[in-house]
Amino acid sequence: MLETLLANYEEAVAVILFGIGFSMLLFHRNLIKKIIGMNIMDTGVFLFLASMGYIAGRRPPILEAGVEGIENYVNPVPAGLVLTGIVVSVSVTAVMLSLTIRLYKRYHTLNIDDIYRLSKKEHEEEDR
Amino acid sequence: MPSFVCSFPLFMIVGCLLSAAGSMLMRGKAARNLAMAFGAVLFVMDSVLLAWTVKHGAFTYSMGEFPAPWGNELRAGVLECFMLLVFLLVMLCSGMAGYRFLAEDVDESKLPLYASLMHLLTAALCALIFTNDIFTGYVFLEILTLSSCGLLIVREIGRTTLAAVRYMVLNLLGSGLFLLGVVLLYDITGHLLMVPMHEALTEIIADPSMHLSLAFAAGILTIGLAIKSGLFPFHFWMPDAYGWATPTSASVLSSLVSKAYIFLLLKIYLRVFGPEVLSILPLSRILLVLGILGVVLGSVSALRAGNINRMVAFSSAAQIGYIYMSIGIGGTEGYTAALFHILAHAVTKSILFLSTPRLADVSGESLLFRNLQGAGRKDPFSGAFFTAGALSMIGVPLFAGFASKLVIALSAVDTGNLKKIIPVMIALAASSVLNALYFIRTLIRIWHDPDGSDDLYDPAVRLPETVPYTAACALLLAANLFLGLFSWEAVDLIRLGLSMFS
Known part of the structure; x- marks a missing residue:
C-alpha cells in the first residue's frame, strides 16, 4: 500500500490537495477562503492530469525536425484538458469574486453565516 | 447516411x-x-x-x-x-x-x-x-x-x-x-x-x-x-434560490437545469458504465434510499412552509427524489420511469412557478399564505393554471403527474424484488398524501372567498400583458395533458430512445 503511494506520490499529493480544497470550500465560513479552497481543489485535479500525462524522457508534443515517431513525444490531450480546466476555473473564480463583492458591499462582512443572519432579518416576514 | x-x-x-x-x-x-x-x-x-x-x-x-x-x-x-x-x-x-x-x-x-x-x-x-x-x-x-x-x-x-x-x-x-x-x-x-x-x-x-x-x-x-x-441531503439551497428568483429563472432552473445533470448522469450510466461496472458498487441502493428520503422529507418541508414559492420549491426537492428513486429501481423500466418523470415534472413545475407570482400580484405583492386568501378569484386565469399544476403534482388522472407516478410504481413492480417494491410503494403513497395535503390546503386558500362577496374578479383592473402569459401557460398545460393522456406513447418513445442508447 505504502509502496504504491510512494511510487505514485504525485497523484497522492494531487488527491490530498483536492481534499484540502474540497473541505475548505465546504466548511470555511469566509467567502474569500472558500474561493481559495475552490482554486486549490481545481489545482489538485490539474496536477493529477499533468502528472498522468507526463512520461519521463519524452519530448513535448511539438514536432521537431529529425525526431519522428509518436514514441518520442508525450500525449498532448492531458495538457489540453488542463488548459481547458484552467479557463473554466478562472471564469468561475471571477463570477464568485464578483458575487462576494456584491455581498460585501451590502452586508459589510465576508462571513457567510453573518450574511445569512442579516439577510434573514431583512426579509423576516416572507421567510418561514 | x-x-x-x-x-x-x-x-x-x-x-x-x-x-x-x-x-x-x-x-x-x-x-x-x-x-x-x-x-x-x-x-x-x-x-x-x-x-x-x-x-x-x-x-x-x-x-x-x-x-x-x-x-x-x-x-x-x-x-x-x-x-x-x-x-x-x-x-x-x-x-x-x-x-x-x-x-x-x-x-x-x-x-x-x-x-x-x-x-x-x-x-x-x-x-x-x-x-x-x-x-x-x-x-x-x-x-x-x-x-x-x-x-x-x-x-x-x-x-x-x-x-x-x-x-x-x-x-x-x-x-x-x-x-x-x-x-x-x-x-x-x-x-x-x-x-x-x-x-x-x-x-x-x-x-x-x-x-x-x-x-x-x-x-x-x-x-x-x-x-x-x-438530491437530498443537498437540497437546502432550493427554497432560497427558486423562491427569490424572477419567475422565468425559477421555472427554468427548477424544471430544466437540475434535470440536465440527471440526464447526463443517466447517459454516463448507460453509455459509459453499463450494468457490469454499476454492479460493483451498491449505487442503485444508495440512490433509492436517498431518493425515498428526499421524497418524504421534501414533502414534509413543503407542508411546513408558510410561503407559496418556498412550498413549490420544496416540492421540487421531493420530485428530484422521485427521479433518483426511479434510477435506484434500475433496469430499463426504472430509467424509463426516471426520464418520463423528468418530462412530467418539467411541464408541471413550470406552470406552478409561473402562476404563483401573479397570485402574489393580486394579493399585495405577498407570497405568504395568509395574504393569498381568495387570490384565485381575483385573477381566475393564474388561479386555474395553479390548480391544474397542483392537481398534476398530487397525481390526479388526466395529468402528467398521475402517469409518471403510475410508471414509477409499475417499474418497481417489474423488478419483482420486494425489497424495492415495498419502500417505493410506501414512499409513493406517503408523498401523494402529503402532496395532497399541502396543495389542497393551498387550493382552498386561493379559491375560498373570505367575506362571502360573490365575485372578487374585477375585469376593470386587468393585469397587463395577459395574452402572452395565458397563451404560454395554456401551451404548457396542453403539453402536460398530452403527456398525461398519451403517456404510453411517450413511454414507448423513451423506450425506443433507450434501446438506441447503448
Whole structure:
C-alpha cells in the first residue's frame, strides 16, 4: 500500500490537495477562503492530469525536425484538458469574486453565516 | 447516411452561442424578440431531428471529421431529441409568460444580458444532451452552472445574491467531484469519447484489481452530479434560490437545469458504465434510499412552509427524489420511469412557478399564505393554471403527474424484488398524501372567498400583458395533458430512445 503511494506520490499529493480544497470550500465560513479552497481543489485535479500525462524522457508534443515517431513525444490531450480546466476555473473564480463583492458591499462582512443572519432579518416576514 | 439533418445538433449549439453574443448588442425588446424567434427555430429544428431519428435511427456527428477514438462527437437519437423538445417548449413558454415580471425585477439595461444568458443556457442544455464526449460534458456543465447563476442574480436584492452564492458553492463542489471522476476514468481507460470508453471498460472490468478505482470513479461522478441536481441531503439551497428568483429563472432552473445533470448522469450510466461496472458498487441502493428520503422529507418541508414559492420549491426537492428513486429501481423500466418523470415534472413545475407570482400580484405583492386568501378569484386565469399544476403534482388522472407516478410504481413492480417494491410503494403513497395535503390546503386558500362577496374578479383592473402569459401557460398545460393522456406513447418513445442508447 505504502509502496504504491510512494511510487505514485504525485497523484497522492494531487488527491490530498483536492481534499484540502474540497473541505475548505465546504466548511470555511469566509467567502474569500472558500474561493481559495475552490482554486486549490481545481489545482489538485490539474496536477493529477499533468502528472498522468507526463512520461519521463519524452519530448513535448511539438514536432521537431529529425525526431519522428509518436514514441518520442508525450500525449498532448492531458495538457489540453488542463488548459481547458484552467479557463473554466478562472471564469468561475471571477463570477464568485464578483458575487462576494456584491455581498460585501451590502452586508459589510465576508462571513457567510453573518450574511445569512442579516439577510434573514431583512426579509423576516416572507421567510418561514 | 450523410444528410443535412445530421448537422442540426451542431447548428443548434453554435447558433445558440452566436445569438448569445448577438443579443448582448441589442436593446431589451429586440433581444427578447430574437430570443423568442430563435427559440421557435430551435423547436422546429429539433422536431425535424426527432422525426428523422424515429425514421432512420440514431447517428453520430464527428466534428471536423476526425475518426472515432480521436476527435469530438455529437450524437442524436430519439431520446435526446424528445427530451430536448420538451425542454425547449418549457424554456420558450417560461420566457414568454415571465417577461412582464422580468421587466419589473430586472433593470432595463440588463434585459439583453438576461436574453444572452438564456441563449447560453440553451446552448449548454443542447450540448449536454447531444455530446458524446465526457470532457465536453464537463465544460458545458460549468457553462450551465454559470449561466443559471446569472439567471438567479439578475434580480438584484441581497437575498438572491446570497442564494446564488450558496447555489454556486454546492455546484462547485459537485463539479470538482465530477471533474476528478472524469479524469480518473480517462486515466483508467485512455479515452474521452463515450463509446471507446465503454469498450475499454468492458475489458478492464475483467481484472478484479481495478474494481476499487472503478468504483471510486463511478462513486464520485454520481455524488458530484447528485449534489448538482439537488438530491437530498443537498437540497437546502432550493427554497432560497427558486423562491427569490424572477419567475422565468425559477421555472427554468427548477424544471430544466437540475434535470440536465440527471440526464447526463443517466447517459454516463448507460453509455459509459453499463450494468457490469454499476454492479460493483451498491449505487442503485444508495440512490433509492436517498431518493425515498428526499421524497418524504421534501414533502414534509413543503407542508411546513408558510410561503407559496418556498412550498413549490420544496416540492421540487421531493420530485428530484422521485427521479433518483426511479434510477435506484434500475433496469430499463426504472430509467424509463426516471426520464418520463423528468418530462412530467418539467411541464408541471413550470406552470406552478409561473402562476404563483401573479397570485402574489393580486394579493399585495405577498407570497405568504395568509395574504393569498381568495387570490384565485381575483385573477381566475393564474388561479386555474395553479390548480391544474397542483392537481398534476398530487397525481390526479388526466395529468402528467398521475402517469409518471403510475410508471414509477409499475417499474418497481417489474423488478419483482420486494425489497424495492415495498419502500417505493410506501414512499409513493406517503408523498401523494402529503402532496395532497399541502396543495389542497393551498387550493382552498386561493379559491375560498373570505367575506362571502360573490365575485372578487374585477375585469376593470386587468393585469397587463395577459395574452402572452395565458397563451404560454395554456401551451404548457396542453403539453402536460398530452403527456398525461398519451403517456404510453411517450413511454414507448423513451423506450425506443433507450434501446438506441447503448
